[in-house]
Amino acid sequence: MVRLTDGDSVGLVEPRVAHFDQPFTLQCRETLPRFDLVYETYGELNAAKSNAVLVCHALSGDHHAAGYHTADDTKPGWWDVCIGPGKPIDTTKFFVVALNNLGGCNGSTGPRTVDPGTGEPYGENFPTVTVKDWVKSQAMLADALGIDRFAGIVGGSLGGMQALQWAIDYPDRIEHALVIAGAAKLSAQNIAFNEIARQAIQSDPEFHGGRYYQADAIPRRGLMLARMVGHVTYLSDDSMGVKFGRELKSGDIESGQDVQFQVESYLHYQGTSFSERFDANTYLLMTRALDYFDPALEFDGDLVRALSGATAKFLVLSFTSDWRFPPARSNEIVDALIEARKDVVSATIDSPNGHDSFLLPNDRYFDVLGGYLDTVAQSKG
Amino acid sequence: MRPDLEIIAALINPGARVLDLGCGGGELLHYLAREKGVNGYGVEKDPEQISACVRAGVNVLEHDLDAGLDRFPDSSFDMVVMTETLQAVAAPADLIDEMLRIGQECVVTFPNFGHWRCRLQLATQGRMPVARHLPHQWHDTPNIHLCTFGDFERLVNEKGLPIIERFVVDGHYKVRRGISRFANLIGTIAFYRLGRANR
Numbered sequence: 001m002v003r004l005t006d007g008d009s010v011g012l013v014e015p016r017v018a019h020f021d022q023p024f025t026l027q028c029r030e031t032l033p034r035f036d037l038v039y040e041t042y043g044e045l046n047a048a049k050s051n052a053v054l055v056c057h058a059l060s061g062d063h064h065a066a067g068y069h070t071a072d073d074t075k076p077g078w079w080d081v082c083i084g085p086g087k088p089i090d091t092t093k094f095f096v097v098a099l100n101n102l103g104g105c106n107g108s109t110g111p112r113t114v115d116p117g118t119g120e121p122y123g124e125n126f127p128t129v130t131v132k133d134w135v136k137s138q139a140m141l142a143d144a145l146g147i148d149r150f151a152g153i154v155g156g157s158l159g160g161m162q163a164l165q166w167a168i169d170y171p172d173r174i175e176h177a178l179v180i181a182g183a184a185k186l187s188a189q190n191i192a193f194n195e196i197a198r199q200a201i202q203s204d205p206e207f208h209g210g211r212y213y214q215a216d217a218i219p220r221r222g223l224m225l226a227r228m229v230g231h232v233t234y235l236s237d238d239s240m241g242v243k244f245g246r247e248l249k250s251g252d253i254e255s256g257q258d259v260q261f262q263v264e265s266y267l268h269y270q271g272t273s274f275s276e277r278f279d280a281n282t283y284l285l286m287t288r289a290l291d292y293f294d295p296a297l298e299f300d301g302d303l304v305r306a307l308s309g310a311t312a313k314f315l316v317l318s319f320t321s322d323w324r325f326p327p328a329r330s331n332e333i334v335d336a337l338i339e340a341r342k343d344v345v346s347a348t349i350d351s352p353n354g355h356d357s358f359l360l361p362n363d364r365y366f367d368v369l370g371g372y373l374d375t376v377a378q379s380k381g
Numbered sequence: 382m383r384p385d386l387e388i389i390a391a392l393i394n395p396g397a398r399v400l401d402l403g404c405g406g407g408e409l410l411h412y413l414a415r416e417k418g419v420n421g422y423g424v425e426k427d428p429e430q431i432s433a434c435v436r437a438g439v440n441v442l443e444h445d446l447d448a449g450l451d452r453f454p455d456s457s458f459d460m461v462v463m464t465e466t467l468q469a470v471a472a473p474a475d476l477i478d479e480m481l482r483i484g485q486e487c488v489v490t491f492p493n494f495g496h497w498r499c500r501l502q503l504a505t506q507g508r509m510p511v512a513r514h515l516p517h518q519w520h521d522t523p524n525i526h527l528c529t530f531g532d533f534e535r536l537v538n539e540k541g542l543p544i545i546e547r548f549v550v551d552g553h554y555k556v557r558r559g560i561s562r563f564a565n566l567i568g569t570i571a572f573y574r575l576g577r578a579n580r
Binding site for chain 1: 398420422428431432434435436438439440441442443452453454457
């Protein structure tokens with residue numbers, strides 16, 4: 001239940017849709033004739049329009065980053081711990097914009113959308129979308145909202161990669177890039193995990209080569225497996241040990257009857273609930289966007305050169321137990337920024353919670369993130 | 382303002398690219414940016430100090446000096462500064478080599494274990510010295526590699542490092558040029574500006 005009396009919640013929020021009726025050509029050279037982006041905003045845009053903060057979501061996120069849609073919602077938006085009055089991304093100081101990225105499955109144009117060319121859902125034919133495409137579409141959303149320049153662009157994981165791409169592609173439109181638990185590109189191991197997830201989905205008979213909408217089917221098992229393997233990589237051995245250990249949900253190991261470990265039950269639950277809310281084609285598309293992300297590629301693989309045109313100041317945060325995007329990957333970004341002579345603050349937050357740490361409350365994390373954004377807010381007067 | 386900041390700032394060329402090892406709350410970098418147009422980065426491992434840097438708008442990297450400085454390329458800075466941190470690191474002699482690999486020059490400051498008060502306490506009381514510039518008890522001090530000015534001078538000579546400037550300050554931050562026997566008695570903090578060895 002929503003406790004609207006909670007002083008640190010943005011309260012009830014309503015998604016809005018921005019329609020773009022002009023053709024949008026993607027990096028893969030395919031063109032969408034038109035597209036929609038669904039978004040939410042929290043806080044007020046100041047008269048100078050200088051206090052906007054864009055929140056970019058990660059693999060399975062969406063536009064609902066904070067607050068509640070109805071008074072009956074049991075859970076707030078995915079980053080509610082960070083966004084609200086008095087929280088690190090303080091909505092009394094900033095005008096916060098959160099959107100569902102292009103290719104998503106929560107209201108923005110994506111594989112579920114009907115292709116005006118064929119009259120059928122795009123499905124597996126939805127064009128390949130890259131982080132660069134997302135950033136370009138986000139800039140169009142900023143235009144629609146009258147925001148010339150973001151005070152900050154912030155995201156964790158894949159969201160942080162968007163912040164980094166913004167600093168490279170639109171140096172005049174971003175003052176601060178806040179890259180949390182990110183990386184400048186994926187490692188072979190990262191790509192391998194994503195491919196296992198994709199194979200799980202694509203080998204589900206209910207996937208129907210991506211045309212499961214037409215077959216009135218949902219590749220639930222594939223999505224569930226994809227989420228299970230993903231979820232394990234978001235946690236740490238220690239946090240799973242503390243949370244589950246070898247606790248049994250049911251059965252008895254000595255007799256070997258009906259044994260189910262707590263961790264199994266947890267993963268089944270996570271996988272099942274994910275398979276009910278997320279679109280398989282979107283999952284494939286998002287994981288590919290992650291795999292293809294490499295902003296240095298168009299600069300002969302030289303990240304320093306890629307960042308040389310950036311004018312933003314950077315905050316780069318990582319978490320000690322994150323093995324999906326470990327601190328060393330953030331330090332690659334930091335070291336390139338130093339070599340490119342950019343302003344940067346970096347911290348490695350002590351946390352037992354693995355990659356998921358960026359979504360969870362942590363005093364030091366919030367102190368650094370909030371402290372950094374305080375100085376940004378102060379510069380706005 | 383900390384009285385040593387002005388003294389260190391005098392050792393740093395305007396507009397230099399500075400790396401400050403063990404930068405604390407970023408006071409020096411903040412001062413250098415304002416007074417000398419210096420583009421600097423601090424290295425610090427203490428979360429509270431890092432937060433102070435963040436709030437002061439100073440570039441800071443969370444990094445433990447004892448983990449080595451491999452991440453910084455050769456000659457990537459004009460000057461590498463380390464103020465009153467040398468005595469607290471695991472391998473001070475190696476660190477000086479690293480500072481001069483990364484920077485063209487380095488500035489090192491450290492407290493003097495040869496100050497007369499320290500000598501007197503050890504000689505008369507037979508106890509590890511505790512003084513204003515060395516305030517910790519032996520068992521809870523971060524200062525694991527204390528030295529005297531004479532000791533440091535000897536290390537610098539062994540390494541063949543050219544001394545560009547050196548001086549000590551007394552308890553009142555009064556500057557005294559040169560490292561004489563007298564300075565080694567009354568100096569509390571030494572300031573060295575070193576260049577690379579000619580090979």
